[in-house]
Amino acid sequence: MPALAKPLFSPPPQIHHDNSDAERRLLEAEERLREAIEELHSRNAVRGPYPPCDHGPDESCAAHAIGNLCQTFLLTYGVRVGIGILLRAFKLAKGKSYSSLLDLKRLVSEKDLIVREESCRIGLLFGGFTGSYHALRCFLRKFRRKETPFNAILAGSVAGLSVLALDDSNRRRTLALYLLARVAQCAYNSAKSKNKFHFWGSRWRHGDSLLFSISCAQVMYAFIMHPESLPQAYQDFIQKTGPVAAPVYKSIRECCRCGPVDLASLSAFLSRRGKPDSVKLEEFPSIIPCSVIHPDTHSCLAQNANAASATFRKTFPLYFSLTFVPYVVLQLQKFMDAPAHTCWFALRDAVHSTAFLSAFVGIFQGVICLHRKVATRDHKLVYWIAGGISALSVLLEKKSRRAELALYVLPRAGDSLWYILVNRHLLPNIRNAEVALFCACMGGVMYYLEHEPDTMAPFLRVLIRRLLASRISNPVLPSNRVPSYTYLQTLDAIKKPKSQESREDEASPSQKYNLESIPGL
Incomplete structure (x- = not known):
């Protein structure tokens, strides 16, 4: 039997490679290529073209x-x-x-x-x-x-x-x-x-309320004892919001400093209020009584309720204006699409804020009256404590608003403390x-x-x-990227673990792009 003819093209001999060695060499080559590309980009960052601007x-x-x-x-x-x-x-x-x-x-x-x-x-x-x-x-x-x-x-x-x-x-x-x-x-x-x-305790649920209380304590103490340390507009706002008249605050300040109280001006104030003989001021040399703080009402409990309701009526227009106008101006399109919805959000937020401030005034007044029921001598520390306790009314606000309020009042407290320390020559007054x-x-x-x-x-x-x-x-990346940049991005995508990709796919849009829902936005 004749021998079979050999094929014209014979297959190459089988060569067995070590897979692990090949993978290692491939990884080394990729690493060297990455380093070269990164070095090229670093040189282009210094000597290359200008980075793209934000505008078109x-x-x-x-x-x-x-x-x-x-x-x-x-x-x-x-x-x-x-x-x-x-x-x-x-x-x-x-x-x-x-x-x-x-x-x-x-x-x-x-x-x-x-x-x-x-x-x-x-x-x-x-x-x-x-x-x-x-x-x-x-x-x-x-x-x-x-x-x-x-x-x-x-x-x-x-x-x-x-x-x-x-x-x-x-x-x-x-x-x-x-x-x-x-x-x-x-x-x-x-x-x-x-x-x-x-900080220790930084993960407390009500840490923002604690910061707000400390800040309000300093602000109310400064308003009573050092009103000049607060901006004039802020003084006027606290004075108009609260139920106590300015001459009474002056007398309380003089009494806490153990100085002579101007009884003549205090008597003139009571006369203007129609209470000339309601109280004998000489009988209270070390504390200003409740009958002077709220001469129109004999009951402290009724006075606190009246103060809270009066504060609500006085401050609701302000808070509604501060809430409604930014809603309309900053988000005009949303307002045009759903005006009733926007008005409802503004009304709800205004009622929240006004109720919180009304409760603040009522609690502060109540602490002051309670102190006069149990003590016979006034002290400036009482007003610091009263400010801290009344600030607990911030719990009526939404959780998302408490930190904002704390960081709003904190600069006021720091401002007054700065002024006091400068006047006492503990801090330099730098122009x-x-x-x-x-x-x-x-x-x-x-x-x-x-x-x-x-x-x-x-x-x-x-x-x-x-x-x-x-x-x-969140700048838009320009489309004219060099091929090396595209290669690096592709290489990173290949090396990303599949489990991580699956987690990203399952994440919600707010988690993926880190968008936080803003009340009213």
Whole structure:
């Protein structure tokens, strides 16, 4: 039998490779390629083209900055004017002058509604900040040829000079201390999330209420004993909200300091109230009695109830204006789509806030009256304790609002403490120190907004993003990426564990993109 012919093309001999050795060499090659690409990108970051700006390619940096300036100016100007007009309407309605609501001369006259200068200053503050911030970011991108956290810090600090639009140093100091509290909050949240540092008890459920109580204790103590340490507008607000007259506070302050009480002015006050012979002041040399604190009502319990109800009636128009106008101006489209829904949200939040403040006033009055029932001598520490106890009324507020209220009152407490320490020469009185502090804090705020937004309070984060009206915190990646960048992204996606991908797919949109629901937004 003849031998079979050999095939024209014979298969190559089988070569057995070590799979583990091949995988190792492949991984080494990928690692060397990754290092080379990263080195190339690092060189391009320094010597390569400019990083992309936040605005579109069809818009210049100057036009983008000026547009943001004008938009934010008009937005904040409109909010302030709207609040003033709504408060004026409540005042006319309270006086039963309903026909005047349709008379524009009485509703928006400059004589009765002096908000033009203040609204312009607020507009210049926020508009100047957003415009200069965008301009500085574009300049730093082109000058430094790279995008780093230093750009956000420097641009935010320099743009913070817009606070000079406010001519009142007390208001500038209050804003600076408010931002300082916010930056401290962001820094603490950042350290806590990285397991670097946290206070004992920081995970308490009512830690925000405790901070609010301590801050209110300092504020009420300062209002009674050192009213000059609080801004005049804040003094007037507390005075008008509470049921006790200013001459009585003055007498209490003099009594706590063991000084001579001006009995003549106190008697004149009681005479004007129609109570000239209701009490003999000489019989109470060491404490001002309840009959002087509330001369119109003999029952302390009835006085506390009347104080709470009167506070509700006086402050509801203010809180409704502060709630309704931002809802409309900042979210006009939502208001146009569902006006009744927006009004309901504003009404609900206003009732919450007014009930909390009314309870605060009633509890504070009750603690003062209780002290006079059990003690025969007054002491300034009583008013510090009364402020802390009355602040427990914040539990009537929603949980999401308590931390915001605590961080709102904390700068007021720090402001008064700063003033007291400076007057006692325990702190140096540095000229324009509040401006420098504001600029430094704005740099910190912008850093956390862009690079660690999760550490910021949701309200502040959404508000600043709305004012900046840009995508700085979530920039859109340009489509013209180099192939090496695409390769790195693909390689990372391949190496990602499948379990992690499944967890991301199962996560809700709010968890995946870290969006937090904001009440009313």
